[in-house]
Amino acid sequence: MRNIYVKMTPLLTFFAVGWSMSIRYKRVNFEKIQDLRNRKKPIVFAIYHNELFPLCYLHRNEGIIAVVSASRDGEILARVLHSMGFNLARGSSSRQGMKAMLAAMRQMHTKGRDAVLTVDGPRGPRHEVKPGIVYLASRIGAHIVPVRVRMSTRHEFSGSWDRFKLPWLWSGCEVVYGRPYKLSSKMGSSEITQEALELKHKLGLLSST
Structure with missing residues (x-):
C-alpha cells in the first residue's frame, strides 16, 4: 500500500500546485x-479541515510543522505536504494524538518553526474545535492564529464529513488571519476545553468580517 502512496505523490502534488497557481490570493x-x-515568536495556525487546500500552496516551503x-x-x-516543503508530526485526536503533539513541540523547539492544525480534523464533527491545539500552544508558549479562507467560487463536496471546499480555477481566495493571542502555560482540562470553545468563536467571527 505504501508503494501506491509513493507513486501517487508526484501526480497529486503536480495537480495541487498547478491548480493553486491559477488562484488569485x-x-x-x-x-x-x-x-x-521577525521577532522569532512561535505560531500555531488554527484552520478548518475543509479550507485546507488553498493554504497548502500559499504557505509552501516555509517549513511549517503540519499535524x-x-x-x-x-x-x-x-x-x-512534505513534497511542498512542510514538516510533519503524525497523529490525530483519536489515534496517537499525544505522540503527535509531543513530536510537534519537539520540532518547534529544535527547528524554530511554526505549526498548523486542522482543529476539527481528522473526522469531525465539522467546525468543532478539539482541544489539541490549545494544549500544544499553551505548553510551547506559542501564539494561536485563527485563519479562515473565503473562496469566491468553489465546489463543495457535500458527501464528505467536512464539506471539503475546492476553489475553482482562477477564482479568488481571501485568507484572513485573526489576531494572534497567547494562553497561560498552567491550564487545567476544564480551562483547555473552554479555550477550545473560545477559539471556535474567534474562527466564526473571521468568516463574517
Missing part, C-alpha cells in the same frame, strides 16, 4: 504574522 492582516516571525492524521488518507496528505 489576497492576505488580510498578514502583517501581524510577519511581525511575530496530520495517522490514517490512510492522512498518509497521502502527509506525502503531498
Whole structure:
C-alpha cells in the first residue's frame, strides 16, 4: 500500500500546485504574522479541515510543522505536504494524538518553526474545535492564529464529513488571519476545553468580517 502512496505523490502534488497557481490570493492582516516571525515568536495556525487546500500552496516551503492524521488518507496528505516543503508530526485526536503533539513541540523547539492544525480534523464533527491545539500552544508558549479562507467560487463536496471546499480555477481566495493571542502555560482540562470553545468563536467571527 505504501508503494501506491509513493507513486501517487508526484501526480497529486503536480495537480495541487498547478491548480493553486491559477488562484488569485489576497492576505488580510498578514502583517501581524510577519511581525511575530521577525521577532522569532512561535505560531500555531488554527484552520478548518475543509479550507485546507488553498493554504497548502500559499504557505509552501516555509517549513511549517503540519499535524496530520495517522490514517490512510492522512498518509497521502502527509506525502503531498512534505513534497511542498512542510514538516510533519503524525497523529490525530483519536489515534496517537499525544505522540503527535509531543513530536510537534519537539520540532518547534529544535527547528524554530511554526505549526498548523486542522482543529476539527481528522473526522469531525465539522467546525468543532478539539482541544489539541490549545494544549500544544499553551505548553510551547506559542501564539494561536485563527485563519479562515473565503473562496469566491468553489465546489463543495457535500458527501464528505467536512464539506471539503475546492476553489475553482482562477477564482479568488481571501485568507484572513485573526489576531494572534497567547494562553497561560498552567491550564487545567476544564480551562483547555473552554479555550477550545473560545477559539471556535474567534474562527466564526473571521468568516463574517
